[in-house]
Amino acid sequence: MKLDIRHESTALYMQPLREGGSLPGLVEATDGFKYVAKFRGAGHGTKALIAEFIGSEIARAAGFRVPELIFLDLPEDFGRTEPDEEVQDLLKGSAGLNLGVHFLSGALTWDVLANRMDELTASRLVWLDAFLTNIDRTARNTNMLLWNRELWLIDQGASLYFHHSWSDWEKAALSPFPYVKDHALIRHATRMEEADAEMRARITPEVIDAVVDAVPDDWLAASGTPASVAEQRDVYRNFLKTRLSNSQIFVSNASRTRKTLV
Incomplete structure (x- = not known):
């Protein structure tokens, strides 16, 4: 058994997603799709990516729906023109291999009380x-x-x-x-x-x-x-x-x- 994980490069940084403490970002990859990028330069570094990857793929194997994961390359000079200094520092510190999670456009937060x-x-x-x-x-x-x-x-x-x-x-x-x-x-x-x-x-x-x-x-x-x-x-x-x-x-x-x- 072997997992088939696609490998893409980041084509466009769209916006930060400030809901998470690690400041993930919405990006477009070279395949034309949007992904939530989890960056290696964020708080817990690559350990957070390892946990995200293992946890997500175990959940998928268990029969739960999980957005597709891809390995996402970030070029060294990416984000050089980003005006937000915090985001620019994050992107500079994340050059190399990151994790992309397919963006579920229009998704709503699951409410434990309202959703059965x-x-x-x-x-x-x-x-x-x-x-x-x-x-x-x-x-x-x-x-x-x-x-x-x-x-x-x-x-x-x-x-x-x-x-x-x-x-x-x-x-x-x-x-x-x-x-x-x-x-x-x-x-x-x-x-x-x-x-x-x-x-x-x-x-x-x-x-x-x-x-x-x-x-x-x-x-x-x-x-x-x-x-x-x-x-x-x-x-x-x-x-x-x-x-x-x-x-x-x-x-x-x-x-x-x-x-x-x-």
């Missing part, structure tokens, strides 16, 4: 975020969109938060994920055991290998982690496979947590 979701889907999404240790899908910031009357997931960059310290990943892999209490859908996640069986059938060790193998060497080399590119890949693989084989730890915690909230 069945309990199995809610449980599957809670499972996914607990598996990825994604701390950023709260009621205040769902990172879910309604586009063409369908649910789409965006912004998985807060996943895999263990990699910001890169210490004791084995312990982190067995975490019950206490942040599940803040998940936007935890109160609706009544079918966690059923979700666990379905997600484990979709997210196999082979899927994990394919996703981690597709992370660019360049991002790993620039991550600032005190480990080689090959060692980092091994840790990501082993972290995810350990969580997969011990999913009952975070599934049980999610079920217990939901009961305390309803």
Whole structure:
């Protein structure tokens, strides 16, 4: 199994998207389509791109709708004429390989109260975020969109938060994920055991290998982690496979947590 990720260059910087703390930007690529560009020069550097890539492709493999990701080249002199100094500095610091997320024009934020979701889907999404240790899908910031009357997931960059310290990943892999209490859908996640069986059938060790193998060497080399590119890949693989084989730890915690909230 191998992921087929397209590679494009940035043709036009259109505008900053200031909703996110990392200042992503709306760009047009050489294929003529618009993308939300996640820049390597932003706050958490390439670690945010690694988390976004792994989280998004795992979500896609799990059966969720996720905008297409592309590898997005940014020329060294790009943005030289940008009048906003903050944006110009960001673009200068992001020369090289970045991440593009297909722009869903006209999409609306998914409102947990106004938009209906069945309990199995809610449980599957809670499972996914607990598996990825994604701390950023709260009621205040769902990172879910309604586009063409369908649910789409965006912004998985807060996943895999263990990699910001890169210490004791084995312990982190067995975490019950206490942040599940803040998940936007935890109160609706009544079918966690059923979700666990379905997600484990979709997210196999082979899927994990394919996703981690597709992370660019360049991002790993620039991550600032005190480990080689090959060692980092091994840790990501082993972290995810350990969580997969011990999913009952975070599934049980999610079920217990939901009961305390309803």
